Every structure is written in structure tokens, then in C-alpha cells.
Amino acid sequence: MRNYTLKKSFHFLSVTLLIAAGLIIQSCTKKSRSDLGAELFKKTQNKVFKDATPEGLEVVFKDMLQKQKGQLSQPQIITVFYEDNNYDPVFVMDHIFNGDVDLTANYFEKAGQHGLDPGMFKAEQIKKLVAKFKDKKAIKNLDEAYRDIAQLEILTANSLLNYSNALQFGMVSPxxxxxxxxxxxxxxxxxxxxxxLKASNLKAFLDSIQPKNPQYLALQKALMAGGAAEGMSKEETQRYLVVNMERLRWRNKPYEEKYVIVNIPDYRLDVMENGQSALNMKVIVGEGRNTDNTISLAEYNESYKIDRPFTRETPQLNSQIYAAQVNPVWNIPESIASKEIMVEAGKDPYYLENKGIDVYRNGKIVDDPETIDWGSAKPGQYELKQRPGDQNSLGKIKFLFKNNSSVYLHDTPARSAFNQSMRALSHGCVRVGDPLALAKNLFGDTPAYDTIAKDMDEPKPSPTTLDLSKKIPVYITYVTCWVDANGTLQYRPDVYGLDAVLYGHLKKFLADTDTLATLASL
Incomplete structure (x- = not known):
């Protein structure tokens, strides 16, 4: 995970889009092939095509599109494309006889290299239709000719979209x-x-969309090798690889020169600068539903595909760190206050004072909280805030970024937890192992950092907020398999069960074990 989101990868995606959008795209002007029949006869030497007309083809084409809409992944896009081009058969006319369509079908046949089922892309059907056009006796009459033209166009357009979308955006929307x-x-x-659909050079386009992220290529190589990771079966290893290859196809990767990234299953934070980790540290993330790894890719259950997050799980998100707050006040969330703090206060009337927690009602501080009957208190009746100090659950500093989940990066007084191997222990925020080092990296040698270091060493009774001169992107991600800087594949337990959820939705698109075994033997 250390450098799986290299800036180069994003640059390649940008170049890909430029290529697809400009360099290899046909003119958008509508075509008119009044000499459709003559052109097809010249290309096929089949006399049947002599009587073919654009008008005759259009009737059959429209009817077939309407009947097959339910079988197409993007019926509206395909319909618009052909409507805007007067139902011109661009694949038949421009891409069969130069070998483009056969070549495209070859790419589809190799979809197993991406862990995907080649059958989704109908390569065999496409090749059979192409062969009919190249055999001057195969198509017997004009009705058959119109049907075959329309069928080849629809099949090729649909498969090309499916393949392109899969490789550029992933099969599943997270x-x-x-x-x-x-x-x-x-x-x-x-x-x-x-x-x-408008790409004029299909080979150039297909080559341009092949993922070239070093992380993707490493996982792809491992998938093709067909081996088993230590402690896992071959099948479970393959499942790890394909779900993480899918994640790498998602267009959610950092592109900035500098950013902070947290990988939840690795319990690690990295500050990435120019594609390299400039700082890393252990973190503690929110408690998950699968901390004992009972939900497993090894023994997948169909019910796992339903995402049932535990209330304390850290969300996947991206935002921008804009400030740090030293000696923060902890505004205790109502759920924690009612389910944990108030329960302890009910057992010990001096618990709140000993923990430095103030109680508010209707915005005013309660002078004698030890007299409150917490057993009969209702959720939301009181607000609880923990004062700055050595016992504050946020520690000496928290790093702020906007999000709708009320999470942030912060210090913690409970340092011993960083020695545990399983560190999904928090209420949802991310506790960082070396907050002062993170502050130094983000603020640099500035007066603001000097203030942070001084105030963390000498706690003040009220928070001090210091704004970053330049906001720093932060990404909280979930990756369970990657190649490290030494070229070694790393695997982590699916602590939130999110691999199982993804696999459940992805598996209908995946190559079967026989296909993968065949590829591994090549």
C-alpha cells in the first residue's frame, strides 16, 4: 500500500482520457452511406449486398435494438450513438475488413488476465459473425444481411462499452x-x-485503457501465476487478488504531489510525497464487525454481500486537512455518552470529575453532576465534554478535515494499544502513533509548529487551533492486498468484511477457476 497510488498512475489515466477524447476519435458529423450496398459488395464479393440500402438497414436495426434493449448494459448510449449517425454500421464498414473487430475480440478473450469472465464480452459470437462477412457465400439473402449487420454492430458496441468501462472504472460502483x-x-x-464508440483506432484505444499502475500489474502477475499465499488456499488467494484489482480500477486514487493516506486493514498512515512515503506510522482505527476474521473469503457465504457496518467502523473517505487543534475539548458523541460514559457515571458519582468531563444541560454547565440520577436520564438530555488534559481521549492534538462522519486524526493517551497487531479498537476516529511527527511534516519548520510542540508539552486549559497555510489532502482507504516497496505481496485480514461484500457483488463477473488455471499454465 506504500506507493500503490503513485502519481504516475493518475497521470496515465489523464493521458488515457485525452487519447480517448481526442487523438483517436472519429468525427462527430453524421455519416451518410448512400453507396452502402456497393461498398459492402466490394468488401465481401457477396452479391446479396448489392441491393442493400441505408434505409432498409435502418428499419431492421431499429427493430433489433428495441428487441434487445433488455440484454444491453447501456441501451440508451448505444441507441443515441446510432441515432446520431443515421444507423451507420461503423464496425462493419470501418473495422471488419482491416482486422480491427477480430483484434478487439482477441482482447475480450483475454479478459481473464484481469480476473474477469471473458464470456461477458461475447468474443466468440462476434468472431463468428465476422467470419460470415468474410465468406462470400455465408450470407444468403438481404434480410439475413441486414440482421447480421445489426447484430454485429450491437454486439460489438455493447461488448466494447462493457470492456472499456470495466478496465477504466471497475465492474462495481463502491x-x-x-x-x-x-x-x-x-x-x-x-x-x-x-x-x-467513436474510437477510430481500436487497437490504440484498447491499449490505452489497459491498466498500467505498477500495483495492478503486480497483482495481475500474481493472479496469472496461480499460486497460493502463505496460510491461504489457492482459491482464497485468487479472491484476494481479484477484489483488490477491482479496487485499483476504481477512479478514486490520489493525484496530488503530497497527501496523507490511511489504509484501514494495515492500521497504517503514510504521508506520500512525489509517489514515495515520506513519513509512516501505526494507527488505531474504528472497531469492525469482523475483527476475529469469522467472515472469510475462504468460505464465502452469499449473505456477506450485504454491507452491515458496525457502528464504530471508520468510513472510507477523502477530504482535506485544514487545521490542527492542540489540547482539544472532546465533545462526546451522544451515542458514546449514553451507552458508555453515563453508565459509568451511574456506577461511580465521581467518575466524571475524575475523567475531567463536564456536563451541560440546555447549553449551561451543571455544577453538581454527581447528584444526577443517570439511570433515569434520557439520551440527549445532557451534553458531555471532556476538558483538555492528560486523560482527554483525543490526547494532545487532533487534525481537522471536513466530513459528514465526525471523524478526524488524533492523539491518544492509550499508547499501549499501538503494540497490538489487531488495532481496530476506536469509536471510529483514527488515532495516530506519532502525532507530533505528523504535525511537523504538515506544518514544517514554522512558528505554528513551534506553538504545537510547546502547547503539547505544556497543556493549556483551552484549545489552540492552528490553520495550515495549504490544505493537505487526506484519504482513508481499505486495501487488503498490495505489493510493498521490496516487491513482496502483502495480505491483511478483512477486518471490516468489506472484501466479502465486494466479492459478493463482483463474483458474477469473474473468470472461473478453470479459466484462471488455463491462463496460469500459459
């Missing part, structure tokens, strides 16, 4: 399967899909 996913993630839109 926003649709995860309840706590708040990362900006680009999905295919009409502009990108129409650009795909």
Missing part, C-alpha cells in the same frame, strides 16, 4: 455496495462511453 463510502469516485458517463 457507492452502491458500501454504506460508509464517501470517496470521490468517477464513474462512466455518456461522454466517456460515446468517445469509446
Amino acid at each position: 457507492r452502491k455496495i458500501y454504506q460508509r463510502y464517501y470517496m470521490a469516485t468517477k464513474r462512466p458517463d455518456s461522454t466517456s462511453m460515446l468517445a469509446t
